[in-house]
Amino acid sequence: MLNKVILMGRLTKDPELRYTPSNVPVCTVTIAVDRNYAKQGEQRQADFIQIVAWRNNAEFICKYFAKGRMIAVSGSLQTRSSDDQEGKRHFITEVVVDEQYFADSKKDGNSQSQPNENVDPMEGFTPIDSDDDLPF
Numbered sequence: 001m002l003n004k005v006i007l008m009g010r011l012t013k014d015p016e017l018r019y020t021p022s023n024v025p026v027c028t029v030t031i032a033v034d035r036n037y038a039k040q041g042e043q044r045q046a047d048f049i050q051i052v053a054w055r056n057n058a059e060f061i062c063k064y065f066a067k068g069r070m071i072a073v074s075g076s077l078q079t080r081s082s083d084d085q086e087g088k089r090h091f092i093t094e095v096v097v098d099e100q101y102f103a104d105s106k107k108d109g110n111s112q113s114q115p116n117e118n119v120d121p122m123e124g125f126t127p128i129d130s131d132d133d134l135p136f
Contacts, residue, residue: 003077004076006072006074007031007072007073008073009034009070009071010068010071011065011066011067011068011071012029012030012032012048013030014067015061016028016062017059025054025056025059026054027053027058027059027061028052028094029065030050030051031048031071031073033047033048033049049094050093051075051094051096052078052094052095052096053096053097054097057097057098057099060100064102070102070104071100072100074097074098075095075097076095076098077096078093078095078096079093080092080094
């Protein structure tokens with residue numbers, strides 16, 4: 001059997017890091033994923049998909065991603081159910097993240113930080129005058 005989901009979309013809100021009673025980090029957030037098609041004369045529709053990340057993945061997403069940033073995730077589809085106070089059963093479908101990737105640059109995303117254009121790109125490098133000492 002195969003249960004593999006790969007999605008790329010934008011976070012609809014800032015991710016929030018929570019902890020289980022046994023102190024395991026968990027992060028849930030919704031991403032907006034554009035559909036592949038649009039009816040002529042209409043805007044492309046998006047699906048809003050709940051993702052959940054655990055442990056290191058949860059901490060990584062909460063640290064490096066924010067509302068509006070593009071994220072690519074791979075994982076598995078999971079369905080669970082819960083009963084509300086009136087006894088009515090609700091089903092929740094979500095993607096459990098195995099891997100996450102940056103899908104845009106910080107400059108392209110909605111991040112507030114901008115690159116510093118006054119930084120010397122050669123800083124930290126030592127020029128070599130001769131090829132004689134190279135090991136190859």
